[in-house]
Structure formats: structure tokens, C-alpha cells
Amino acid sequence: MTKQFDDTSSQFDHPCPIRDVLDRIGDQWSLLILKTLENRTIRFTALHKEIGDISRQMLSRTLKKLEKDGYIVRTIYAETPPRVEYALSDLGQSFLKPMNALITWANDNHKAINLARRKS
Amino acid sequence: MTKQFDDTSSQFDHPCPIRDVLDRIGDQWSLLILKTLENRTIRFTALHKEIGDISRQMLSRTLKKLEKDGYIVRTIYAETPPRVEYALSDLGQSFLKPMNALITWANDNHKAINLARRKS
């Protein structure tokens, strides 16, 4: 148990699987994008509008990373103008199960946290 | 649902509780520290040694932030040399429940993710 997060095991495979996985989706946008893709397929621009405060640059980068890690599936339709749709893969969907539990927790407890924060 | 992460609701309270909470523990060390504190009380230097690759600077900063948000409790003993012990608060313990589900998921799926990653 105490070694779950240990970082000194191997040289080739990533030392700690948990840090390996969580560090990559711990950026500012990954979780939000995955959650926004839940139960639907959506195009790049629509996703951009829905999230609102993300730059197209970061949306593109983050989608690419999530695709590379296997969380999402990108489908290109050979049309003009081009159409590209994003959806969760099976892996992405399975990830949202524990993630939704965390989201629920955050919803339930953010008031307590803000209260503690203000007490300084 | 689609508005869970929305960022345009209010001006005073944080717009999105989920982003509010998750953004703050989404740094490099918070989750690892909380997990390391699970089911025990531990001193600063012991914590530092156990995590290994964190600087004392960041350990101190992150502990302070986690304490301020109410996740952990800091107890000072008036001795010489000084002794300070850290432990999870009730909030911190309750947070680890959904978090552990995520950790389990990461453990179960990191191989699939690394495989997808290497297929490029």
C-alpha cells in the first residue's frame, strides 16, 4: 500500500502506474473534455463553444493527447468543409465511472472546502 | 449535466464547483500526499523521505494548501526539537473514497493506456 505511488521501481516501464495515468489527465482541460464527451458525439467547433473558455490551440492539443492515450476516438468524414467528430472510447467511458464518483464528491463538498478556505 | 462544468454562472462564488475543487488538487503532489497520509499520522521529514522525489519546498507549500482547504490537520508539539504531525481530516478521508476508486481504475488500465500510447 505504501508503495502504490513509489517512483523507484523500474527504469523502462513507468515507475508508478497511478502517477503515470493521473499526471497525464491532471492538466487543466482533460477531465473537462472527457466529461463533456460523455454519452455523445460532438464536432470540434461545437466542443469549443460548449467549453467556452478554452483556446482552440489547447483544445486541439488536449484532444490529440487523449486520442493517443486511447480515451477518445476521432472520426474524420471526407467532406468539404471537413467534419471531424469526437467521442469516448470504451476506455474513456470506463474512466468516467470512477471519475463521476469524484465529481459527485466535489459537488457535495465544495461548500465545506470554500468555508475552510475562507477561515484562512 | 452539460452545465456541470459551466464557468459563467456567478461572479462571487466560484463559477464551477467541480473545477474549483479539482483544479486545486490537480497539481503534481496533492493526490500523492493525501494518499500517503491515508490511515496514519506522519511527521514532515518522514513524509518527505517516503515520497522521495518531492522538494521540501513543494512539500511544505502543498501541505499548507491542503491544510487551508481542510483536507489535512496539522498538529504542533511544543518540544525541542519541534515535532509536527500531519493527518487526514474527516474531509480528507471522505475524499479518498472516490479517489481510491480512481486509483484502482488507473492500476487496472495503465497497461491498456501505455499500449495505446505506443501504437502512436
Next chain:
DNA sequence: CAGGATCCGCTCGGATACTG
């Protein structure tokens, strides 16, 4: 429409040195 390329500021986080 769906992005890539470029530039650039800002924050995260490490190293080191110092303090009560």
C-alpha cells in the same frame, strides 16, 4: 471547418541557503 505554427507571459516546481 478543423486544425498547425509561432510567439510569449506566467505559474509550477526544483535547488540552494538560511532561520527558529
Next chain:
DNA sequence: CAGTATCCGAGCGGATCCTG
């Protein structure tokens, strides 16, 4: 022992402009 102060580099992420 348990931190704080200072300095600094690397990379995240935004803005803008360009392309197929």
C-alpha cells in the same frame, strides 16, 4: 526538526495568424 526566502528554468496555456 520543520520549515521560509530567494532565484531560476521549463513547460503550460493563451493570442494571433496561417493553411488545406
